[in-house]
Amino acid sequence: MLAAAAGFLLLGTQAASAHVKWFCAFDVAGQPRGLAEVLCADFELMTGLAILCLMVGCLAEGTSFGTALLNALDRVTVRLREDTGLIVRAVVGFFLVSVWNLGGIILTPELKTDAQWISWLQLAMAGCLIWKRTLPLTALGIVFLFGFAVWHYGAFHLADYPVFLGVAAYLALTGLDRTFFGHRPIDVVRATAAVTLMWASVEKWAYPHWTDPLLAAKPAMTMGASPETFMRAAGVIEFTLAFALIWTPLVRRASAIILAAVFVSAIVEFGKVDAIGHSGIIAVLIAIAADDARVAATRRDAVLAPVYYVGALTAFLGVYYVAHNLLYGDLYGAASALATVPVI
Template sequence: MKSPRKTFFSSLPTLALALPLTLFATNEASAHVKWFCAYDVSGQPRGLENVLCLNFEWLVGLSLVCLMFGCLAEGTPLGTALMNSLDRVLSRIRTDTELLVRATVGFFFVSLWGLGGIILTPELKTNLEWISWLQLGLAGCLIWRRTMPITGLGIVFLFGYAVSQYGVFHLADYPVFLGVAAYLILRGLDLTPYGIRALDIVRWTAAVTLMWASVEKWAYPHWTDPLIAANPAMTMGASPELFMQAAGVIEFTLAFALVWTPLVRRTSALILAGVFVSAIFEFGKIDAIGHSGIIVVLLGIAADDVRVKVRVRDTVLAPAWYAASLAGFLLLYYLGHAAIYGGLAELPVI
């Protein structure tokens, strides 16, 4: 019988390849699983003692190496050259970010009206016909800049209504909608409260959305089993468990990078946008409609040319902030689930 130590070290080559390989195979994993597979939000998530295994820790370590490489490149001639290249290539997107957001969100709401029976995302079903017509009206308000705030307020209303129907824990998957609503309201009214840009607000909510979704991959890896069974090649030889661990770690790291320094977040936004776009070819129009909003937001983040002076502590403290974010989201997810669905007396021991 092999010892655990031997078993682990024999898997090191697979772990070393897991992150870069999973990045290319993660289009299936990045599809929102609730749109395509059976799920049970109230079901017991996988125990933290099983999530925080040795493989998981090594995957996090490899991700930190990649994050630190980006941090160290910031402010160097290489980093400056990359930033200048991004500025040139994405200049048109930067100039027309607001127009692209309005057009994409308009397409999103018109598509929901056409599908019917949906509140904001494909798995949030409703029998109320007026919801579809409201969403069509919100699309119409995006034609004029002065009526953009109405669409933003409408999104907030629909989000609140969805919370009343499906619960706050389910809608914790989608804070990016509130970010888009804030963007439309602030841009329509030409406001920058406390000097905070509308694009920064939507960037933070996108990061929170994706970090929460990555924890869900670790808590409920079995939700994705039908996708893996239908396309076993997506794991590239890794076990389904290792693949889902790596997919979650990649998503969490890229999401965390969205709130870090300019080069790191712009590169992360481009990678994430590419992943979401590639998933559309696999999953079709439902995925295209559902992810259209976050894709255009990510492109806007990638095109953002605002630069700040990068301090040494931004690099030195990156691992600590990453670890704090990882621990915070894991605890928030598990404590939130236990508080809402019961089980506070049976919380797993870390």
């Protein structure tokens, strides 16, 4: 799965990886594509192949070959692992100074504000990253800005960005030398990164037309596929790689490497805005790739992977469509649509 995904993503999904809301017109309140259209035969075939590849990855991890790959990753990423905290702090500092310099941005490029004090708060938050004891202050600032954005743009819009809360938790827990009910800071931010990317995948299926201007400007990115098929495939691959972030050690580390490479390659295509906006999640993915915590993979992981994958897919589709209809449309209609969706 991971090698095939890497080939497809690195060669042709920069447009899908760039956050479309930063570059194209969008309407969060607009009617999303119906679930009956999303869960078509092509979608089910792609999902089935993704599940099969995920199972193969789990089975391979439990072999001597998988152990050798993990050992090699441990050796290659040792310096990154030792400096993970410093890397995250440096990149978050770069992000905060950059949005301060741009001005008029709350957390991401499309979240605009006229409040001048927001920029100065961001600069102060960047300063607090210099000392470990003041990391919780930066974390508190991120949570405040997230809440401020929710107040102005709505919870549904900010559902795109729970990774910010994960970064805040990472900084706070690191600064206080604490865990979150036994979960390490890296585990917390890893989970929020996975949720962020899985939610973004659903948005690719629900609103594929948002990306049409980008694909029209760079038609080579679709590699000859129709924009519809391209976005469907990009969403399935992104969802699978995001799900992999919460699975077994080798699978999640390989997924993090692929996703980080995709986000970095997108910067080449889309420039400074993309570099600033995705800098935080790139740092998180580097930290995940370097994390050497291990729990031996077993055949049980391969057997359970389809169950959890389909459960996650159903949950994200269900929450997205029901929440959207609750906020912007007909909740009864959404519930009826979910009831008629065929089981994958």
